[in-house]
Amino acid sequence: MDFDLVIRNGTVATASDVFKADVGVRGGKVAALGENLAAGREEIDAANLLVLPGGVDGHVHFDQPTGDESEMADDFLSGTRSAAFGGTTTVLPFACQAKGQSLRAAVEDYHRRAEGKPVIDYAFHLIVTDPTEQVLGQELPALIRDGYTSFKIYMTYDALKLNDRQILEVLDIARTEGAMVMMHAENADCIAWLTDKLERAGQTAPFFHGVSRPRVAEREATHRAISLAELVDVPILIVHVSGADAVEQIRWAQGRGLRIYAETCPQYLFLTADDLGGDGFEGAKCICSPPPRDAANQRVIWDGLTGGTFQVFSSDHAPFRYDGPKGKKVAGEKAPFRCVPNGIPGVETRLPLLFSEGVMKGRMELTKFVELTATNPARMYGLHPRKGTIAVGADADIALWDPSRTVTITNDLLHHNVDYTPYEGIEVTGWPVATLSRGEMVCRDGALLASPGRGAFLPCGLPAPARPKGAPAPVLPF
Numbered sequence: 001m002d003f004d005l006v007i008r009n010g011t012v013a014t015a016s017d018v019f020k021a022d023v024g025v026r027g028g029k030v031a032a033l034g035e036n037l038a039a040g041r042e043e044i045d046a047a048n049l050l051v052l053p054g055g056v057d058g059h060v061h062f063d064q065p066t067g068d069e070s071e072m073a074d075d076f077l078s079g080t081r082s083a084a085f086g087g088t089t090t091v092l093p094f095a096c097q098a099k100g101q102s103l104r105a106a107v108e109d110y111h112r113r114a115e116g117k118p119v120i121d122y123a124f125h126l127i128v129t130d131p132t133e134q135v136l137g138q139e140l141p142a143l144i145r146d147g148y149t150s151f152k153i154y155m156t157y158d159a160l161k162l163n164d165r166q167i168l169e170v171l172d173i174a175r176t177e178g179a180m181v182m183m184h185a186e187n188a189d190c191i192a193w194l195t196d197k198l199e200r201a202g203q204t205a206p207f208f209h210g211v212s213r214p215r216v217a218e219r220e221a222t223h224r225a226i227s228l229a230e231l232v233d234v235p236i237l238i239v240h241v242s243g244a245d246a247v248e249q250i251r252w253a254q255g256r257g258l259r260i261y262a263e264t265c266p267q268y269l270f271l272t273a274d275d276l277g278g279d280g281f282e283g284a285k286c287i288c289s290p291p292p293r294d295a296a297n298q299r300v301i302w303d304g305l306t307g308g309t310f311q312v313f314s315s316d317h318a319p320f321r322y323d324g325p326k327g328k329k330v331a332g333e334k335a336p337f338r339c340v341p342n343g344i345p346g347v348e349t350r351l352p353l354l355f356s357e358g359v360m361k362g363r364m365e366l367t368k369f370v371e372l373t374a375t376n377p378a379r380m381y382g383l384h385p386r387k388g389t390i391a392v393g394a395d396a397d398i399a400l401w402d403p404s405r406t407v408t409i410t411n412d413l414l415h416h417n418v419d420y421t422p423y424e425g426i427e428v429t430g431w432p433v434a435t436l437s438r439g440e441m442v443c444r445d446g447a448l449l450a451s452p453g454r455g456a457f458l459p460c461g462l463p464a465p466a467r468p469k470g471a472p473a474p475v476l477p478f
């Protein structure tokens with residue numbers, strides 16, 4: 001027997017090619033791609049199926065303390081289980097520093113939260129909220145060298161935000177050490193001022209969450225983030241871009257040759273402000289930041305995905321239950337929007353939604369789908385080529401897709417621990433029917449086959465896209 005596993009007769013797709021091949025797996029890695037491979041100890045017939053790299057979701061929140069009485073619904077088990085059923089094999093949740101906490105202590109805390117739980121592989125992004133001298137001078141550089149090579153910083157939310165001076169200090173460390181900085185770009189003072197004004201006028205229903213975070217507040221912060229990065233001469237990745245105005249700023253920067261990368265998410269393609277405006281409190285289900293915009297914006301985001309403005313398509317899964325005392329209603333059933341936890345679930349629906357509306361409806365090539373959802377996130381965060389592609393030597397992280405299966409998304413079908421999905425009732429064509437991680441079947445035909453804790457922690461390398469312009473490429477290590 002040459003292989004532990006052979007996936008036969010399928011159509012393989014990578015970010016560059018689509019071809020008929022058998023995939024031979026040995027020791028958890030792809031060992032061969034070719035026609036008529038020798039027998040494997042196990043065989044899977046993938047005739048009429050697509051053999052895609054497992055998705056890499058570069059933006060998820062699991063078991064992250066919130067600072068109030070609310071609690072995230074998904075831990076590292078339910079979160080990774082949900083991801084796997086949606087065709088994803090690697091997730092990058094956040095290890096968030098509380099103000100006053102050491103960054104190292106935050107990382108250790110999240111490792112404890114994950115222990116014994118994940119069913120797929122995972123790495124951590126850091127969230128830097130308190131860039132003290134100790135953090136900047138010692139902890140951050142040491143953590144980057146230990147494999148935590150990306151971190152998110154916030155320009156909004158009182159508990160998380162950095163001022164411009166602090167952002168510059170963090171960007172400077174990223175430049176020196178070669179890490180990737182992800183930025184949440186919304187202008188905090190604009191939002192606070194509008195929120196106060198809306199509250200005084202009694203406009204506190206979930207719908208007004210969107211009104212309090214207008215596109216111009218995203219545009220201004222996006223422009224500022226770009227300018228700060230240009231000053232320091234370091235690439236950055238602007239996360240969860242929602243509006244046409246921010247897209248304009250990103251294109252302007254890219255057109256000037258700056259290394260500005262961008263991410264968008266399903267909520268900006270499939271939801272609008274109307275979803276926040278349902279009767280009563282229902283709109284709270286779709287409260288996230290930045291908020292969903294309108295149909296014209298959705299078209300701009302689609303164009304950005306297909307046209308190369310965006311490199312990464314992530315879920316920004318931030319799971320809160322609708323009912324119960326720990327979720328969206330933590331401050332009561334009629335709470336003002338400012339008291340509603342921000343975030344929506346989406347780790348399981350990310351890929352089927354984009355596959356159906358993007359690939360099946362002819363908006364994007366299959367190769368583009370793989371690039372946006374697997375290969376590029378792996379590159380951006382220093383996991384490529386181990387993750388995010390099907391190539392000899394890569395981990396055998398593979399999702400088998402039935403491109404002809406039609407599914408109506410309902411929450412009953414999903415495997416997260418949230419009691420709703422914002423995408424209830426959407427019909428999609430194309431569905432991941434089996435997910436393999438390092439050659440092991442994690443789930444197949446609706447059944448979970450992996451045991452909790454099998455997922456491995458992945459130290460990340462220094463991402464090539466984080467290199468400053470003009471910096472020489474390091475000599476390859478082989």
Ligand SMILES: [Zn+2]
Binds near residue numbers: 239289
């Ligand atoms: Zn964010």
